Amino acid sequence: MYDLIVLIILLAVGYIFGRIAEARHYKSILRREQQYRNVVAVASKIPPIGEQLEASILVSGSVVISVDYFKRFLAGLRTLVGGRVVAYESLLDRARREALLRMKKEASKVGANKVFNIKLETSSISKNARGGVGSIEVLAYGTALAPVLQVRL
Amino acid sequence: MDYRNPKIPEGINVTETHPLKEFALLSAAAIAGVLLLTLLVSLSVDWLVSYIPFEYEQQLVKKYEPEMGERDEVDAYLQGLADKVAVAMELPAEMKIRIHYINDDTVNAFATFGGHVMVFRGLMEKLPSENALVMLIGHEVAHVKLRHPLRAMGKGIVLGALFNMVLGQSSDSLSSLMSNTGMMTILSFSREQEEKADEEGLKALWRQYQHVAGSLELFRVFQKLKQEQGGSMPSLLRSHPQTTKRIAHLQQMAKMRHWSLQGKRHPIPASILSKLAADKTAISTRSKGVSD
Numbered sequence: 001m002y003d004l005i006v007l008i009i010l011l012a013v014g015y016i017f018g019r020i021a022e023a024r025h026y027k028s029i030l031r032r033e034q035q036y037r038n039v040v041a042v043a044s045k046i047p048p049i050g051e052q053l054e055a056s057i058l059v060s061g062s063v064v065i066s067v068d069y070f071k072r073f074l075a076g077l078r079t080l081v082g083g084r085v086v087a088y089e090s091l092l093d094r095a096r097r098e099a100l101l102r103m104k105k106e107a108s109k110v111g112a113n114k115v116f117n118i119k120l121e122t123s124s125i126s127k128n129a130r131g132g133v134g135s136i137e138v139l140a141y142g143t144a145l146a147p148v149l150q151v152r153l
Numbered sequence: 154m155d156y157r158n159p160k161i162p163e164g165i166n167v168t169e170t171h172p173l174k175e176f177a178l179l180s181a182a183a184i185a186g187v188l189l190l191t192l193l194v195s196l197s198v199d200w201l202v203s204y205i206p207f208e209y210e211q212q213l214v215k216k217y218e219p220e221m222g223e224r225d226e227v228d229a230y231l232q233g234l235a236d237k238v239a240v241a242m243e244l245p246a247e248m249k250i251r252i253h254y255i256n257d258d259t260v261n262a263f264a265t266f267g268g269h270v271m272v273f274r275g276l277m278e279k280l281p282s283e284n285a286l287v288m289l290i291g292h293e294v295a296h297v298k299l300r301h302p303l304r305a306m307g308k309g310i311v312l313g314a315l316f317n318m319v320l321g322q323s324s325d326s327l328s329s330l331m332s333n334t335g336m337m338t339i340l341s342f343s344r345e346q347e348e349k350a351d352e353e354g355l356k357a358l359w360r361q362y363q364h365v366a367g368s369l370e371l372f373r374v375f376q377k378l379k380q381e382q383g384g385s386m387p388s389l390l391r392s393h394p395q396t397t398k399r400i401a402h403l404q405q406m407a408k409m410r411h412w413s414l415q416g417k418r419h420p421i422p423a424s425i426l427s428k429l430a431a432d433k434t435a436i437s438t439r440s441k442g443v444s445d
Contacts, residue, residue, distance in 0.1 A: 003333070004330070007329050007330065015172070030163075037158065037160075040156045040157060041158060042156050048156065070172070071172075073176075073327065074172060074175060074176055077176075077183055078179065080179075080182075080183055080186070080319075081179070084168055086167075086170050086172070086175055089166060089167045089168055090167045092166075093166040096166075114156060
């Protein structure tokens with residue numbers, strides 16, 4: 001019976017801290033997305049034609065976010081009935097945006113204002129290890145293009 | 154060429170649902186599922202049990218019988234009482250009760266497969282009269298009559314296997330929720346069984362003595378024991394109903410059927426009581442010898 005009480009406590013802890021962390025993270029993401037709006041991220045492989053004197057530099061940004069106990073439990077319940085795993089949607093949304101932001105930060109550090117050929121990779125860190133709370137990694141990378149004279153390495 | 158990143162509206166990648174709402178909905182569905190499953194299994198096991206001959210139960214425990222010890226005068230005395238109860242309860246001919254006295258301080262008694270009933274010395278020496286003992290035996294024999302051990306095991310095995318199958322891949326926390334729900338449901342069946350056994354036990358007592366005096370004394374023993382040990386569990390987590398509820402239930406039943414709660418109580422024979430006392434000293438000196 002005590003495991004049920006422990007479960008409820010763990011769920012409450014997971015929910016409260018998870019919610020606080022998520023709210024804070026979104027706030028920071030929104031602020032920084034505004035900050036790096038001048039760095040344009042483009043999925044296209046082909047660099048802009050006609051612009052001269054550009055240096056290309058690989059930039060990347062990666063982030064690892066842990067799922068909280070509550071989210072994992074919710075996702076576990078979802079596996080019984082199927083449907084959208086709403087609990088993980090915001091988690092991955094945050095991770096993708098954070099990874100892109102870190103990449104843009106790096107690009108802006110080297111003086112670039114465009115990143116081409118952007119790729120996103122996602123992996124789960126703990127896979128399906130039993131009892132382990134899963135974490136996800138999102139890696140964003142691309143080719144930053146900067147006027148040669150401005151490159152600061 | 155001009156490249157721009159438009160401002161993407163917020164929330165397009167996240168479904169707008171409150172996590173607690175989703176939690177409530179999904180847990181309710183999971184719990185309802187477990188309840189339904191347990192109920193279904195329970196009903197089918199109850200239905201199947203009537204097709205399992207009592208003989209199978211006896212065969213199941215046959216190999217353990219030599220381990221049940223030699224039979225002494227207390228066994229014989231209890232067996233005599235149980236045989237009378239069996240007659241009063243109109244047990245089918247093939248349902249033989251075999252009662253065993255266990256020299257142990259545990260305050261308990263239980264019925265198991267194949268009509269075997271175990272009574273611990275700890276409980277026997279606390280009973281104030283033979284009537285209370287007959288009530289106890291009646292309760293346990295009723296478990297045998299109603300095939301409760303088989304039902305409980307059948308449900309336990311089938312549900313255990315099902316939960317393992319369903320929850321094999323999901324997380325530990327989830328299986329804890331589900332198995333706890335299942336367990337509570339099984340406990341509620343168990344409480345139902347105890348109530349039925351109480352009723353049958355009371356009936357047997359009345360048939361034997363034409364009054365039901367002493368029936369409540371059995372439960373007073375448990376009440377007193379609980380007071381001494383302290384601590385109590387919520388009803389939902391008990392395998393037996395609350396003792397006060399059991400007493401009230403039996404009082405009500407006696408009143409409805411006009412069975413008198415007053416009457417002549419028979420004492421437990423002195424020879425048996427002295428044997429119990431001798432067994433107690435024997436066991437306590439033995440355990441002292443070990444601890445020294």
